[in-house]
Amino acid sequence: MIRVLLVDDEELVREGLREILEAYDDIIVVGELRSGERVREFVESIEPDVLLLDLAMPRVDGIQALIHLQNLRRPPASIVLTTFDADMNVLAALHRGAVGFVRKSEPTSVLISTVRAAAAGISVLPKETLQKLVPQITDANGYHDDPIAQLSVREREILDDVAGGASNAHIAARMYLSDSTVRSSISRMIRRLNVENRAQLAKLIWDKVHRRP
Known part of the structure; x- marks a missing residue:
């Protein structure tokens, strides 16, 4: 059973x-x-598996709440609830330990799959948000010489899909490419970025998202 704590100022x-x-x-x-x-107090008392946390709240907002949880021995998997996506507030929440976010306008299926993934220890960030956030991450952290920043537009788009968990077939269909072209691009990025497999490619993106300033 996945135990969830809800934090939002709107009843x-x-x-x-x-x-x-x-x-x-x-x-x-x-x-x-x-x-x-009282997020830290409640987390320590009831030990939820997942925290669904609104970003914009009076007095203590979502980012401040995440900061209060950072030193816990077993913090919950925190998912940010928001009405927006790719701005520095979302990025700040990810820096402070959130494993992903859900827009309040998303379908129920997205919310449920995100909660289940977070409870299983899987970070969740929509592909379209990765496409918007990765340039901000690069600029904010000074990664101008990072190999990721030097990938082609098509390679970056494929990398975003890989980080979002898409299969080669899905990427090929979405981008109107052949399966072999997608496989070749992924293999080339694995060599250029000095990783061993596609899972480590995805982890590169998440390492950047979660890197603290």
Whole structure:
């Protein structure tokens, strides 16, 4: 059973999330908060597996709440709830330990799959957001000489898909390429970026997202 703590200042949002989550047999909401003030206290008390955390809240916002959790021995997998995606607030939340985020406008299926993935220890970030965030990560951290920044536009797009978990067939169909072209591009990036496989390619992106300033 996946134990979830909800933190959002809007009661209707919390009620809606609880109703959605508890419609699934493997998920239970174990607590709710209207701000980040008592997040650490609740996490230590009820030990949720997943924290669904709004970014924009009065008094103590989502980023501040994440900072309060950083020194915990067993912090929950934190997912940011937001109405926006690729700006520095999302990036800051990822820097502070969030494993991914969900836009409040996303379909229920995206929310549930993200919660399940986070509970399983898998970081989740939508591919389209990676496409927007990676240039910001590169600029913000001074990676102008990083091999990733020197990839071609097509290679970067394929890398974003790989980081998002897409198969070669999916990438090929989406980009109107042959399977062999996709395989060759991935193999070339593995050599250029000095990694061993596609899983490590994806990890390169996540290492950049989670790197602290």
